[in-house]
Amino acid sequence: MPDKPKVAFYWCASCGGCEEAVVDLAEDILKVVEAVDIVMWPVAMDFKKSDVEARPDGSIAASFINGAVRTSEQEEMARLLRRKSQIVVSFGACANLGGIPALANQFQKEDILKYVYEDCPGVQNPDKTRPQTETRHEGRALSLPEFRGMVRSLDQVIEVEYYLPGCPPTPKIIMAAVVALLTGKLPPKGTVLSPDVALCEECPRKDSKPADLALAEFKRPHQVLIDPEKCLLAQSLVCMGPATRAGCEALCPKGNMPCTGCFGPTSRVKDQGAKFVSSVFSNIVPKDEAGIDAVLDGIPDPIGTFYRYGLSKCLLRRKLN
């Protein structure tokens, strides 16, 4: 009996939700486990880095790596798995786009460290001690990974074959990806494994979207009693659905919350935030600068709103200074 394909899971800068998503496969996970040999899965199984290092290059059929890349350790593991794997699947919004961690790209590394180790309320650090990458203690050397200057998506560090979008990816698209991998029915390299069309396609509220939105204001979800049937944009809420790839079956709109864009853009769009702005703001009501500005004031944090998951993939990549 030939060896079962080897599969690795790894997490970088992530919340763990992607790991949950794998577990959420429920009974299906058993089918997966049956079909493959898992050779790395820090969250669930006891393998060491050295175990992976010991494997021949390219001997792992597929590595599923979630999370953004912030530290040298994450970089190192990503590179190692890349070396050992035939296919790397970038798993989830953080790996694909930088995700929530990438919002930190609005700040300089020094500002972040200063805040976390000095200025943050509740921090007691009169000596202004900072973690060091190398510490000697009682004659022994301890090392910590390097905190990088910015958060990167996985493909900004290593080459990636496929992307599974979502925060986290839904069991359905994970299973579809696994099946495709196992059966070898693989799309071209670089494909995002989810329909290449925007979310409105699958949104149950689609029919209630008026042809002419003509928004005169924007509101945040806590400011409105959200109508559970009606298009969320039509309720003056920023719903990123039109600029976001489908595949989640409109989970958030179904849960009465606007889409925040975790599936990223379609393949035709380079910059999800810019494209959304181009779309929705073209058609707001005012024509004069003061009137336009008043509408824009309804969105106090444009970067955090339009690049909630995608700041690493913004064409500018990060705040410049």
Place this chain on the structure above:
Amino acid sequence: MTDIKERRNDTDGLPRIGFYICHCGTNIAGMIDVAEVREYVAALPGVAVSRDYKYMCSDPGQELIGADIKEHKLERLVVAACSPNLHEETFRKAAARAGLNPFYFQMVNIREHVSWVHEDKISATEKAKDLARAAVYRVRFHKPLDKQSVPVDPNVLVVGGGIAGIHAALTLANAGKKVTLVEREATIGGHMAMFDKTFPTLDCAACILTPKMSAVKSHPNITLWTYSEVAKVDGYVGNYKVTVKRKPRYVKEDLCVGCMECIEACVFKEPKFADWFNQGLGKRKPVYIDFPQATPKVVLIDPETCIQFKTGKCKKSCAEVCDRKAFDFNQKEEFKDIRVGAIILATGFKVYDAKRDPHYGYGRYPGVYTALEIERLVNASGPTSGEVVLRDGRRPRAVGIIHCVGSRDEKTNKWCSRVCCMYSLKLAHLIKEHSGAEVYNFYIDVRAPGKAYEEFYDKLLSEGVHFIRGRVAEVTDWNMTPEEEGRLVLRVEDTLAGFVRRIPVDMVVLATGLEPRADAQEVRRLFNIGCGNEGFFQERHPKLAPVNTFTDGIFIAGACQAPKDIPDTVAQAGAAAAEALALIDAGHVELEPNTAHVVEEECCGCKSCVPLCPYSAITFDEAKKKAVINEVLCKGCGVCVAACPSGSIRQNLFEDAEIFSEIEGVLAK
């Protein structure tokens, strides 16, 4: 020339590009090192041929391109020369003649945008290289396109029934085209119908105009809709759909024969209401006709003054006396749709409101008149039967004509209205002739640039009309001498004599200028054409396309484009008619292929694009739940393309890939 690459693998599998840089004599070569650009581009990926030539647009230049396309199997063409607005079409055709799709072409503007505007050869050459590189990067992504050919509807709409509209309509109708002439007022004739004589020949305006008016009425090819306005315009060149609103006259146009017995029979025994046509100097009844030669000669009722409309309790003697039973007090406004291939706008001008210059006392002193009022006063069929008398019946001993009221004035209108000098001379002559009064012209300078115009000015000088060069400070009634008592005084600096004068007169005529119509902005939006800063309709090119607009198939004629006199107006109307004929007789138009289209399988049906299209070219297919662009209606602005949040709309010639590669190219170093 350098570096001809013979096979596609010489160009790394990229489409084979031919690059040509034009010297344009020394226009380009004097500021840009064309040889350096040629060498630089030759080394760019994909470039198979790179040449320079003295005049690319010349026949040998075009033949050079054609020969290269065939011989070196070029798949793309880039020409660096002048503005694409000049020669893009030339090179597209050159490509097509050699068998290359004309849209596999990109033009680089290194003359208007580089050599003519820069002074440093090194940086100009660098800029030319950057722009050339951008075109080379871009052209790889070009796709073969076809121009769509659509048939042209042979009918024409003429808007405005003044002399411009009348002349254009007759010209087209005489050429066998069906014309609909829409006029807002109850009669055609426009301002010209109000004039008494025309300068400089002094022939009677009515005598030369009314035959043309009746020709319009009787012409089998002309449908005349007066008391009507265009309400809506859809469509595109060759295929416009126009909705016309026909206002109710309360008299059936096809039944009324214009006997005017109803006017006689009206319960108002005397005319009581200020009439528009006589500038309020005359009176009319609620049932009226603008003037005896009104065309069509059909009466109408003004519901604002008619007792039947105001109280519902009139004995309606007008209707009783009508044996044609033409009266219909329940008439409603009607909307009619017509289809036309071309539209001529001849909507005319508005006379400057003299009240905007309060120091001239119009509206305050009864002795102050506008020029148009005087036209009616000197007219034999006007309110005084041609007598030049003041409102109180007195005959003026002296008359002052103030030029440039609402023209050449920083505070009101900066432009010269072009006709006021000449009509002031004409009115001076007529007033003197009709009343024997002393006539003073107060002018900035007399502008008489037309055939026999200066001679007319000379004639007036010899007739003893006074000319005082100076801008009148005020018209007032405070006086200092017994001679001034009870009269109007014009205070003016006589800039030739060099002192301030007070000239007492009995009548003041304000030579009011010409302005855009009050609704010019709405009208231009209705027809999607432009207005200049002053508000007159914008021609496509001030010299080479004076009756065309930026919207194909819509032409302009007469004073709606700028102030002009009758001869120029008629000439322009003829030109507009000829342009419309050229369009119609071609039978079809080719539409630029830069339209947008929705890729159906990529569209999520979010409708974001639908409201953005000003031409309603985007509709939502409710069955498929997808947006659809009617490429015939699409004018190719690309707003929807930029706005499609999932990138599912493409614009020919301006695809994302093409523009991104141009950005990349212009910045790659």
Place this chain on the structure above:
Amino acid sequence: MMKYLYYPGCSLKGTGKAYEESLLAVFRALDVELREIEDWNCCGATAYMSVEESKSYALASRNLAIAERENLDVVAPCSACYLVLNKTQKSLQEHPDIRRHVTQALKAAGLDYKGTARVRHPLDVLINDVGLEEIARRIKSPLQGRKFAPYYGCQIVRPYASFDDQYNPETMDKIIKAAGAECVPYPLKTHCCGGSLTGTLPEIGLRLAYIIIKEAKKRGAEAIVTLCPLCQFNLDGYQGQIAGKYERVDLPVLYFTQVLGLAMGLPAGELGLQRGIISAAAVLAGR
């Protein structure tokens, strides 16, 4: 209660005392508070402006900077002050270099100019804030049958005409009519009163003043009503010399606030009516 800051300028404390008295009395009676700006200084007026423009701006803007501390409109009754203060604001807004210069100058005095205060004329306030209806309600003894020539002078409409027509202003006509009097048709409303020419080139100055007065009289006016302390002084003060050179005219020249005050039933003494050189007795007769 409506509140305004009051910038009197030099005239209203001197030759134009009657203007101040009547203005304050009328506004008080209309329940409009006028609070005099603390420590105000010369507006710079036209004279300074023509000698040394930048210092003149600094001078005027000091008043504005002080006024800005309170969030109130500034009422400037004197036409010269009104014009200079408005001109200063406009210039500071449009010319950054002047603004810079002024900011520097004010800084030395611990002041800062922001450009927030609006400079208003009392006519503007009466017509647009108080309103003619309210004024009509306050009229106790209308000046029935009285005829006046409304005379505005130049500075209130030139070069800016912010609340009235430039060629044919009418706000004061409306006040006079509200007071129950009649306005004679008067085409010289904004003609020159002679201004400072009465002092420098008396021949021209006197002639201009004479024309204004003579025409008013000819049209049946019992008095000229004006709003400018300089015009009032010129027209009122030189009638003796006019009599010597042309003819006796003897026409009282009143402030519109005096006329309005009379109609509102305020005592003549409170309105400074005794202060005119040409007696207003004829106007007061029968009251």
Place this chain on the structure above:
Amino acid sequence: MSQHQSQKAQSAPAGFEPRIVAFFCNWCTYTAADLAGVSRLKYAPNVRVIRVMCSGRVDPQFVLDAFARGADGVLLGGCHPGDCHYAEGNYKTLRRMRMLGRMLRDMGVADGRFRLEWISGAEGDKVKAVVNDMTAKVRALGPLDLPGKFREWDQETAELERQVHSQDPKEVARAR
């Protein structure tokens, strides 16, 4: 003020000439630039014009992409409000670009680097004025050089890349 300026001047290397990418609408601003040429007006050679039919075709992505590829400034030119050849395209531009302007500010792109101007086909002189003014201002701001920044940022990962790739698997196995 002068201190501020000298700081700016220090940040700009000597001889720095900004590269500005412009998107001009065909009907107004591009025509105006043609007119400037025909009129032989002289202006700074720092702007590279990309022609679009309407300023409304300009996707905010184009602006970001131009910066990302090395533009020091991006200029947008369209018809004056109310004069758009396509009726209202320029209003759509104005709305989306005002939002983009806020985002650029938040991302640390200095205000003067992105500019939207209404220039009619008759305003060749305005093309000259705007190009000269923007060139001077961007020159004072110094280079943006995002491609250089991207390279600089990625240097921190380069060392590790070499390390991981140099690991010989056989040696790794032996070590175990």
